[in-house]
Amino acid sequence: MGRTKQKQQTRDRHQEILDAAARVITERGLAETRISDIAERCGVSPGLILYYFESKDRLLVEALTFANDQFYLRLSRELRRMRSARQQLTRLIELSVPGLLPEFERLDEWALWIEIWVLALRDPSMAKEREVLDRRWRQSIAEVIHRGRSTGEFPEGTDADELGMQIGALIDGLAVQVLMNDTTLSPARMRQVCMDVAARLIGFAPEPVPA
Amino acid sequence: MGRTKQKQQTRDRHQEILDAAARVITERGLAETRISDIAERCGVSPGLILYYFESKDRLLVEALTFANDQFYLRLSRELRRMRSARQQLTRLIELSVPGLLPEFERLDEWALWIEIWVLALRDPSMAKEREVLDRRWRQSIAEVIHRGRSTGEFPEGTDADELGMQIGALIDGLAVQVLMNDTTLSPARMRQVCMDVAARLIGFAPEPVPA
DNA sequence: GGCCCGAATCTGAACGGCCAGTCAACTCGA
DNA sequence: TCGAGTTGACTGGCCGTTCAGATTCGGGCC
Structure with missing residues (x-):
């Protein structure tokens, strides 16, 4: 004890x-x-x-991966609760939009992601870590798609890992823009765009657009 | 004189x-x-x-936008030469893939983009600049789509600006991954993925996949 | 041309603040 | 008593910025 x-x-x-x-x-x-x-x-x-x-640099690297782990844990905890793959996908997207969910006084994980990218360009240990984190992220998306196919919610089609990469990249790119407070892309709109493109790429019927 | x-x-x-x-x-x-x-x-x-x-900080901001201007000038110069919108789109994508074209001992502009993002998170002047640069980038894509529609190469469909945003974000996200030397995404593959998704989103017949 | 002057350009030494990392000493629970 | 945990003063180096002066340049004047 x-x-x-x-x-x-x-x-x-x-x-x-x-x-x-x-x-x-x-x-x-x-x-x-x-x-x-x-x-x-x-x-x-x-x-x-x-x-x-042992050093400031090491601490910073560890802190960044630590924060990302936290995000991932939260993501998978939440997804596990969802029944349908469609709900899961929706939630996954919502959690990815910077500033959409104010709950938990949530930090913007995305700001940390960008710092990770900068570090990873030169620090080999960060680069390695980054790839692990990134793969996990894309895999989460692919798993949702797999699940949706096994329950019949989503049609068969493009390889799920491929789709994970595509949708993941889309989310990354849009998230950066939203994070920067781009006047032409609000969080709500990003959510809509993601759902929309995901629907087209995966091949399910999109949500009705709110009037 | x-x-x-x-x-x-x-x-x-x-x-x-x-x-x-x-x-x-x-x-x-x-x-x-x-x-x-x-x-x-x-x-x-x-x-x-x-x-x-006047100061180091100011110089850095100016240098980053300067470099981006150079890229944009090169991009539009090249696009102006192309006949078909499809060629233009292909070229635009090729110029966007980190490390695909070794010509001109090209720096990786993308590394600079990430630095811009980090700065823009806190420096208002950089944030403003970034939005301008980003809008220009997405607009270039939208213009190619417009052109393709006016020549009949591409079908009508989703709003071209919307598509510019979607495809632009996809390219951003993938480019980051490639830049990081991600083992699962080579430059050549990124090119392929971009063309593929663009084809599906815009609605033209994709290139045949090379054997 | 040759000369001169003032402004623009350029140098490199020196200053000063900042901060990562060290260390000797202190606290305190087991 | 021992040692893990903790402190905070100190140091050593680094680097942005300043500055006093050197150098270069161009144009007006004889």
Whole structure:
């Protein structure tokens, strides 16, 4: 019990720091994130951060993948609840639209994704991590499609992994635009566009457009 | 003549610096770009950089939009040469796939795009600039579609601007993946996927898949 | 032409702030 | 008593920016 609790606490401190780091990065951006900001957010001294992580760079990489893991866990938890593949797809899209769901004072995971991309361009460990995260993301989409086909909701057609890649890429591209507050693309519209294109690519009847 | 030449030279130095900055950013990344790197690349002293630009930050923003302008100029120059809309679309896609065309020792403009996104999240002037650049990009696609419809190559259907947004987002998303050297998506395959999805969304007969 | 002057261009040393990472010392629970 | 956890002052280097002066250039004047 004692040992468990101690380990537990250690891990908590780890996660606490990772979580704080992710929040700070989201708010201030990777480039403007100082160790002391993270420490302050934890209510802890700067030295302690370096006691738990060997360097700032390493911490940042871990924080980014940590945050993405959180998103993924939430996504799969929610999808598991849904009955129909169509509902799943809808929810998956909704969770992907920046700023659509204000619940949980949700950070914009997408801002972190872009930071991941920049890092991954030069940092090999981040590049590797990124590919894992990305594959998981596309696979989630493909699984929904598989499921829809097995229940007969979606017709057979293009390979599901291929569709996962296509729809995933579409969501990525649109999400960036929405995240940037592009005046021509609101969150609600992005949701609509995604559903629409997904319907056409997968081959099911689209939702009626709201008047 | 004298005055013209003088102005010309000044602008040359300006552009020279912008160009050098863009190259350095592409190679080392925005975060690792020092003023002295840019100066060295120009064969000039660091002080001079600040003589032409009021601050490092401003220079970086200008360099990024400068590079994007270059890409756009090249794109529209090339498209103007093409006869059919289909050729235009193909070329547009080819120019968008990172690393597909090695000609011109082409930098990967996409790396710069991602840096633009990160900056735009926090820097209002960059955000504004980004929206302009992005609109221009999507509009280029929409124009090709319009053209194809006016010549009868493409059928009528979904609004061309809407399609520009959809196809543009798809290209963005895929380009990021390719840029990251994702093992599951080669440049050639991205080209194929883009053509394929574009064909389905616009509604023309796809290219035959090469054996 | 040859000379001069002022402005534009350019240099590189020096300044100053910032911040990652170190470390010696302290706390406290087991 | 021991050692994991924690502190916060300190340091060492880095880099944007400034600045005082050197150099170059172009055009007016004899």
